[in-house]
Amino acid sequence: MTSAIRPLVISNVRLADDPSGQPVSVSVAGGRIEAIGPNLAPPPGALVEDGGGALLLPGFVEGHTHLDKTHWGRDWYVNEVGPNLTDRIANEREFRKASGHDAGVQSLALSHAFLAAGTTRLRTHVDIDTDAGLRYLEGVLGTRDTLADVLDMQIVAFPQSGLLIRPGTEKLLGDALAAGADVLGALDPALIDGDPAGSLNATFALAERYGKPIDIHLHEPGEVGAFTFKLLLDRVEAMGMQGRVVVSHAFCLGALPEPTALLERIARLRVALLTSAPPSRPVPPLKRCRELGITIFGGNDGIRDTWTPFGMPDMLERAMLIGMRYDMRRDDDLALAFDCVSAAGAQGCGFADYGLHAGARADLVLVDAETLAHAVVARPVRKLVVSNGRVVARGGVLAGAA
Incomplete structure (x- = not known):
């Protein structure tokens, strides 16, 4: 109230x-x-x-985090997970099932830490899968309700374990959107689902049915990622989703020898990009994106969870890490890094009156x-x-x- x-x-x-x-x-x-x-x-x-x-x-804007996954404030998690994306997905799913991980308690703890450090707008991805159903969503919805007066939170219904490869997930995603999720998530249509066209068709059909924007995790590298990106842009154009799609991570854009044509199309279709500026992966060319008019903004991704021991709920630190990753040393460059966690974040997520x-x-x-x-x-x-x-x-x- x-x-x-x-x-x-x-x-x-x-x-x-x-x-x-x-x-x-x-x-x-x-x-x-x-x-x-x-x-x-x-x-x-x-x-x-x-x-x-x-x-x-x-106030700062966190453009991409995972409140439902965090171990913030709990005992140290000893990370012994394998190196592959699928290893991390399976490890997390089993850990959460065995430990009774409480997404409501944990999301509230991390949200409090974000607030204390100046974040007032936040977009979080929440896992929806056939093991947990909507349990994690319900916990984060509780946190959003509790902090509604002081934290403007968007929730992305995210199929962390894949969409097509786990039958029943598509219906659960629809249930999540009907229950209060603001955005439809997606994940690596080629490398996880194994069917980029079918996965994207299902995602865009769901978004159209529920009238929701899309935020897709795209970790796929190089030419594979570029191929998926082009299929996604085809659907943005065909379905009139300009200005309503975010591609998170987009590592492929930092690996292509000449991404200009793809970047120009991204700009024309007003698709926004999210980067956590990881030191170990290729990253989208931030300044070139800005020159072309692409909204590119920043986020932490996971914070202290089974995926990573790293991360802090401090968007000034994330701005600093963006500056370091992109070799920004001038004061005007650091202002651009800060824009990634402020005005550009608000624009990319659609937070109004910022x-x-x-x-x-x-x-x-x-x-x-x-x-x-x-x-x-x-x-x-x-x-x-x-x-x-x-x-x-x-x-x-x-x-x-x-």
Whole structure:
């Protein structure tokens, strides 16, 4: 249930895009930014915060994570899984079945950590398969309901074990979309399902039936991935899904010797790309994508689960890792890395009313940093986090609204 929100004025903060460094104030009412400017007077009854000269940033956007899988806050998981994608899928499925992994408890724990570090918008993929049915989805839906006032969460119904190779999954995906999932997921139509045309046909038919966008994991390498990508673009064009499809990972785009023609078609069809900027895999050419007008944004992927011991619910760290992976050293390049976990993330996921302007949802983060580039590389503790007009964290620790 949405509770009443006190008006809020934060004074003495600096804007990253203002070279003068002059302090401004931000006034917030009804969960929205009313104004940003010098010396704004607080209305009667407003909560007043002194920003102490901190840098003001918009709330961060996590574009791709897996809240249902995480072991965040639990004992260390000893990872002995094999090297193949199919090894990791089978290992996780068996572990979760044997351990009684509680997706509701774990997704809430990781969501709290995201909030404390300044993430106010988040897209999570949730496994739907014939072993678990909708159990993991139900847990994450509970977390979304619990944090509805302070965390804008999109849920992707994701067939982690494959679609066509596990009969019954297609119906479960439809049930998940009917139950509240926002986006239809998909996975490696050629290398997992073994039938790229059939897998994509089933995915696009489901999306059309339920009126949902698509976010597909595409790990397939090189020419195999490019072939699948072209089949996907054919369906985007034929079914009028322009602007409603995200391709996550898209490793093939970083392995092709000359991807320009494919990138140009991706741009024309307004297909967005998600990268976690992994150090060990090819990555889409970020700057070339931006030059062509492709929305490319960032996410962590899994965090502390059976797949990986790595990851932190800190989007400033993810921006830093994007900067390192793409050899970004200039301050303007680091601003581009930050855009991947802020405005571009909001655009790629379709989060509305984002940014630091009047009328935007009041998602604000204060950090003690000289510049935006400094914030990305130093990743200072979040001095204050405001989500949907509510103070949710101070000094990196959750506050009452969360």
